[in-house]
Amino acid sequence: MGASLPPKEANLFKLIVKSYETKQYKKGLKAADAILKKFPSHGETLSMKGLTLNCMDRKTEAYELVRLGVKNDIKSHVCWHVFGLLYRSDREYREAIKCYRNALRIDPENLEILRDLSLLQAQMRDLSGFVETRQQLLTLKPNHRMNWIGFAVSQHLNANASKAVEILEAFEGTLEDDYPPENELCEHTEMILYKVSLLEEIGAFDKALEELHKKEPKIVDKLSYKELEVSLLSKLGRPAEADKLYRVLLSMNPDNYRYYEGLQKCFGLYSESGQYSSDKIEKLNALYQSLSEQYTRSSAVKRIPLDFLQDESFKEAVAKYIKPLLTKGVPSLFSDLSSLYDHPRKPDILEQVVVEMEHSIRTTGSYPGSDVKEPPSTLLWTLFFLAQHYDKRGQYDVALGKIDEAIAHTPTVIDLYSVKSRIMKHAGDLTAAAALADEARCMDLADRYINSECVKRMLQADQVTLAEKTAVLFTKEGDQINNLHDMQCMWYDLASGDSYFRQGDLGRALKRFLAVEKHYTDISEDQFDFHSYCLRKMTLRSYVDMLKFQDRLHSFPYFHKAAIRAIRCYLKLHDSPKSTAEEDGMSKMAPAQKKKMKKQRKAEERAKKEAESKSEESTASGVSKSGKKNVKPVDPDPHGQKLIQVEEPMAEASKYLRLLQKHSPNALETHLVSFEVNMRKQKFLLAFQAVKQMLKLDAENSDSHRSLIKFFLKTESTSAPTTEAEKLRWSVLEAERPSISQLQNKSLVEVNEDFLGRHKDSLVHRAAYAEMLYLLDPSKKTEAIKTIEDSTDKVVQTNGAQREWKLKDCIAVHKLLDTVLLDSEAASRWKSRCAEYFPCSTYFEGKRSSVMPDSVYNSSRKSNDNGDAPNHPMGQTEMSDGQVEAFKSLSVST
Amino acid sequence: MGTGREASVSLDGVRDKNVMQLKKLNTVLFPVRYNDKYYADAIASGEFTKLAYYSDICVGAIACRLEKKEGGAMRVYIMTLGVLAPYRGIGIGSKLLNHVLDICTKQNISEIYLHVQTNNEDAIKFYKKFGFEITDTIQDYYINIEPRDCYVVTKSFAQSEASK
Secondary structure: OOOOOOHHHHHHHHHHHHHHHOOOHHHHHHHHHHHHHHOOOOHHHHHHHHHHHHHOOOHHHHHHHHHHHHHHOOOOHHHHHHHHHHHHHOOOHHHHHHHHHHHHHHOOOOHHHHHHHHHHHHHHOOHHHHHHHHHHHHHHOOOOHHHHHHHHHHHHHOOOHHHHHHHHHHHHHOOOOOOOOHHHHHHHHHHHHHHHHHHHHOOOHHHHHHHHHHOHHHOOOHHHHHHHHHHHHHHOOOHHHHHHHHHHHHHHOOOOHHHHHHHHHHOOOOOOOOOOOHHHHHHHHHHHHHHHHHOOOOOHHHHOHHHHOOHHHHHHHHHHHHHHHHHHOOOOHHHHHHHHHHOOOHHHHHHHHHHHHHHHHHHHOOOOOOOOOOOOHHHHHHHHHHHHHHHHOOOHHHHHHHHHHHHHHOOOOHHHHHHHHHHHHHHOOHHHHHHHHHHHHHHOOOOHHHHHHHHHHHHHOOOHHHHHHHHHOOOOOOOHHHHHHHOOOHHHHHHHHHHHHHOOOHHHHHHHHHHHHHHHHHHHHHOHHHHHHHHHHOOHHHHHHHHHHHHOHHHOHHHHHHHHHHHHHHHHHHHOOHHHHHHHHHHOOOHHHHHHHHHHHHHHHHHHHHHHHHHHHHHHHHHHHHOOOOOOOOOOOOOOOOHHHOOOHHHHHHHHHHHHHHHOOOOHHHHHHHHHHHHHOOOHHHHHHHHHHHHHHOOOOHHHHHHHHHHHHHHHHOOOOOOHHHHHHHHHHHHHHHHOOOOOOOOHHHHHHHHHHHOOOOHHHHHHHHHHHHHHOHHHHHHHHHHHHOOOOOEEOOOOOEEOOOHHHHHHHHHHHHHHOOOHHHHHHHHHHHHHHOOOOOOOOOOOOOOOOOOOOOHHHHHHHOOOOOOOOOOOOHHHOOOOHHHHOOOOOO | OOOOOOOOEEEEEOOHHHHHHHHHHHHHHOOOOOOHHHHHHHHHOHHHOEEEEEOOEEEEEEEEEEEEOOOOOEEEEEEEEEEOHHHOOOOHHHHHHHHHHHHHHHOOOOEEEEEEEOOOHHHHHHHHHOOOEEEEEEOOOOOOOOOOOEEEEEEEOOOOHHHO
């Protein structure tokens, strides 16, 4: 490096490199300038100066200098390496790889560059390139452990696990017998375990087990040793030994569900679906009976049988399970049991059991058949459980009755208010739900969870400003909303985006949804550091796991949700031309609401200005004080105004669509939005693909049906094909049509009738039928509306009154009547019908909802009595020390 | 004890973060809505105001105010003491009061007192058990409840030599 310079400058050059490595950028800059004074066009110095400036946040200059450096000295590997580093710092990995390759062309054996290249290849999953680079590194420096390991891992990632085993074995061959030294025991253990798990992966179970046993003395991680051993024994079909070992593991941790699962497998008593024959159930029961005697402190051993036991024996077991937990007061009991509600009969049994307990405790103070007096809190927790039970079953009235009674019994238990809030949400009163969540929050201001839950409820009730204020209570001071973003708080982004979407503010909504996408990119970037760290620390099994996790990162629910919602924003942008998008949102609102909205906007503008001036102040002071640039760049588009200015919303949507199609191909919604996007783009073959996928995933889904009809209506109504492309498309569809079983020589009207025939009793399907009927033939409007209005809500007569219709479906039907079928009379008939079904629903203005003027949650009423202490004669002064009521019934204990 | 099973009762102080618990208790225990001063006094009294937890549920509280007597000695005024109805009769009220009395002795408090409505015999009996005595009667102390009179119930502590 710096070879072409005279000695003095060459030394200076070394100083730049050293200063860069030790982060003394100012010093480096000085040295660079000193060289450049004499040799203004020295390429390597220019490059290093650029790299130094890059670290001082002077990006544009950095790029200029580095480019100039390469230009002046195109044959220098230093210049190319620096260029690569610059790109890497900006996460432009593809470009960086190119630069490194250029550098290597000049200096093919440069270890540093090879190592940097291998990291990028791992990050970009250029696996064959990764193998190649790793092989080169090993050839150049075979005495480095890391190079052996790196080569093995690269082979493993490149789907060649047996090769990886060979490499590890070759490496072991180079080791002395007394390897490893004391201080490397853990690393060596990891390597052995990695090797064994590789053998397991390629199916060489015998060899894996042999290796494991042979190396036992050198393995310090005894738990992993046992877990691997037991897994191998099971796979080798040696159940007796596996059984024994599982019991050893259970005595170490009797609450690990995987051990129980493994144990069941040893006896051939495991099924993926959880369905067992009565004979097997008996055997399982006996197994768990004996286990529960052995592991008395385990809760898993008590809980698992509830999954497979049936009817009478379930009833007995569940009662036995619940009792001590209600006595103890375990708030999470219901969520512990909530998976049982998927079973057809178990919810009824649960109800019967707990209602019996409630009755018995009320009358005798003890559980049925017992004479042990329960503590007073047992009734409270029983009511608490029942409230959640009835909520789950959709019997909101009963649920509210129970929770109110619990609150009257002990008004200080926070969970009661949270559950009541949830019930109100399900019953359709989001305002009340938010108010209750806030009440819960106020009872413990130090609890982040209830604070967050409250924020979420506020957002669901579209109280965005209030929600932000509440969320900020738990962020770092001074860095409010930014802090939420830095914490990658995705539930917040989603809930807030949803609220803006409902309010028609597409800019802010998109901003939030795209923030989630950004978080995922960051998570993906975060793995970069581990490529070198894990090889060094030898945590190879976790490293490979982490890489696999990263590969399916975008299939996780938060990303899926955010992408779907972002696409829906773009669809809306596409459908309503830019300039009017906002007006449109406004015109649909009632005048009073409009006024409110405008007011809110103004207030926000003001707040924004204030915040801006404040942040400017703080930036200024931040710089002057510390002199460092720890100031984050100010977001130039905080409200997403630029986002909604996109020229081609559908092109943007397609970006996210591709990720969804790749990572969530089994979600119907993926293909539904794909259909919507491609229809708008007039990409009919792609839209057809989407329809086919939907039919494949769920042919009877109402959205699948809608898309099918819409698609063929659209394509069949377009005039005869003229261009080549159109002809081709037409012939493809012609060839594909018979493959769709629903169509089979039928007209679309007939297809629609068939669909209704198959789903006469379902509201959702009837609504889809009606919508399509009207679409196919607008003169059938009356018939369509009649189909909807003739739907009847069957009350399921299993146990008490339980509605089959869901609130959200009824709301969708109302919107259909109102905005698609455009019959306001039918819509209002529907509304009053649903107001009766859902008395708490604010949407339908049910009589017990918070929109009613006499509701405690009605905001206009609330402001009236907010004046605190309504003129209570004893409201102030000393007189308020009433030790009155409390003592009337205070029986003093002796 | 009225219950067949033992449940632990523990005490915790009142702070800004959990003062709502005390408010919730007071709304159901007393027919009075307390003003901000009450809560400020309660928090300021430190150890003299406590919430009682019955297996992690807040079920009762004692709230006191510290007063300076002429001459500089401190006395304690019990503003409220109450336990939720379902949890009465298991010694929680005693535990709260005993706690405050203990602190009084430790901190050389000269006296502790409170007001009780004249017909509240249970309460009077309760306090007498702890060495309180009726020291005064105030006419028309209450405005909207009958009887309107109240007793002043006081317990004095023997002052140790060092403090006087």
